[in-house]
Amino acid sequence: MALRDFLSHLSQPIARLFLQIAVIIVLSQLFGFVLRKIRQPYVIGEVLAGIFLGPSLLGYLLPSAKEWLFPASSLPPLQFLSQIGLILFMFVVGMDLDVKKIRQRAYSAVMISHTSIVFPFLLGMALAYYFYNTYAPAGHSFLSFALFMGIAMSITAFPVLAKILQERNLTTTPLGNMAITCAAVDDVTAWCILAAVVTIAKSTAITSLVFSLLLLAGYLLAMRYLTRPLLRWIYRNHTCEASFTRPTLASTFIILLLSCYVTEAIGVHALFGAFLTGVTMPRNPAIRRILKNKIEDVSLFLLLPLFFVLTGLRTKIGLLDSPALWLDTGLIILLAVLGKLGGCAIAARLTGSGWADSLKLGVLMNTRGLMELVVLNIGYDLGIISPALFTMMVIMALATTIMTGPAIDLINFLYQTADQPTAPDELTITP
Numbered sequence: 001m002a003l004r005d006f007l008s009h010l011s012q013p014i015a016r017l018f019l020q021i022a023v024i025i026v027l028s029q030l031f032g033f034v035l036r037k038i039r040q041p042y043v044i045g046e047v048l049a050g051i052f053l054g055p056s057l058l059g060y061l062l063p064s065a066k067e068w069l070f071p072a073s074s075l076p077p078l079q080f081l082s083q084i085g086l087i088l089f090m091f092v093v094g095m096d097l098d099v100k101k102i103r104q105r106a107y108s109a110v111m112i113s114h115t116s117i118v119f120p121f122l123l124g125m126a127l128a129y130y131f132y133n134t135y136a137p138a139g140h141s142f143l144s145f146a147l148f149m150g151i152a153m154s155i156t157a158f159p160v161l162a163k164i165l166q167e168r169n170l171t172t173t174p175l176g177n178m179a180i181t182c183a184a185v186d187d188v189t190a191w192c193i194l195a196a197v198v199t200i201a202k203s204t205a206i207t208s209l210v211f212s213l214l215l216l217a218g219y220l221l222a223m224r225y226l227t228r229p230l231l232r233w234i235y236r237n238h239t240c241e242a243s244f245t246r247p248t249l250a251s252t253f254i255i256l257l258l259s260c261y262v263t264e265a266i267g268v269h270a271l272f273g274a275f276l277t278g279v280t281m282p283r284n285p286a287i288r289r290i291l292k293n294k295i296e297d298v299s300l301f302l303l304l305p306l307f308f309v310l311t312g313l314r315t316k317i318g319l320l321d322s323p324a325l326w327l328d329t330g331l332i333i334l335l336a337v338l339g340k341l342g343g344c345a346i347a348a349r350l351t352g353s354g355w356a357d358s359l360k361l362g363v364l365m366n367t368r369g370l371m372e373l374v375v376l377n378i379g380y381d382l383g384i385i386s387p388a389l390f391t392m393m394v395i396m397a398l399a400t401t402i403m404t405g406p407a408i409d410l411i412n413f414l415y416q417t418a419d420q421p422t423a424p425d426e427l428t429i430t431p
Helices: 002-010 013-037 044-054 064-070 072-096 099-104 106-133 142-154 157-165 174-202 207-234 245-267 271-279 287-314 323-350 355-365 369-382 387-402 403-414
Strands: none
Touching: 013 044, 013 064, 013 072, 013 287, 044 157, 044 287, 044 387, 072 157, 072 174, 072 245, 072 287, 106 142, 106 174, 106 323, 106 355, 106 387, 142 174, 142 323, 142 369, 142 387, 157 174, 157 271, 157 355, 157 369, 174 355, 174 369, 207 245, 207 271, 245 271, 323 387, 355 403, 369 387, 387 403
């Protein structure tokens, strides 16, 4: 009887949640350590840990163990915790952004980011013409399928790019500042286009899209003219850690959460609410350093790995069971790289950057990562893409992320360049 009670307690939701988090952190650290040794982003190790724990490996070799450890009913709590970690991380990224330097290059950022959307978008729509009869589920028009393929090829991984920049100590460099700004502009634009695609796919009135854009404009104005002065007033007398009080920190987190709530309600994404809250924080270096020290350890080492591992848990590599499917996957990767990297690099060169920085910026913007997976899940849930095409696009997202580090190293070698942080004493903690 006692043994039966003990085994029953092991299967309780809260007990399983603690075990899941422990397993995820152990494997994330292990895979991340191995990937760092071969100069790959730590995030790739975290995603591979998820693939290891998911149906592609553990579910294939030991399906009963995978089902016991990660039953479908246990995933929502992990998802909620992972979103909190991602929001805290993007808040820190926003605080790292040097707005003054970006404002000096605003034209370049908008030009580069929009060009990096147009080129892959057109290639994605052309690819849709080739894929429609084979991979489009019945019941969806070619227009909705083509528009979705275009936007899926145009996404830049805002959070993954930020993490790669952080791990390579590029967050505070001019290249890093430009890359994160271009990615922010890129994804805000892409989410707006995605809203239109979803509207077309659902055959709803176009007025909902116009209304969302108006709400987004109002949100941006409120952040600029209401939230920023409020945060400056809250932190007017804070210059050291001893001056930080509970009401001060509570006010900051309330503003952060409300910002995420508004952007999520508008239909953009909570991540941008977190990022923009970080951007609007007072530019006092002491304030930023203290807040980062309070937030980073929990978000980077405890909560953020849950986000990456959950993505791996949803990936099913076994769906690609023929050479034709792998050839189509290769075609997707080729066109994705040509459109994103090529379009971005050309735009950067035309706006005055040297070839070395232009190519590196193109490589960074070609990082699709997990924002791509968010978009793919939306398309999959709407029935716009088939499971096989979903898996191909997931592999493309991983491939374009994995190639980021080696491609930057190759460009540095060919051009004999190296990026240096502008403020080494304020670099964030890297795992």
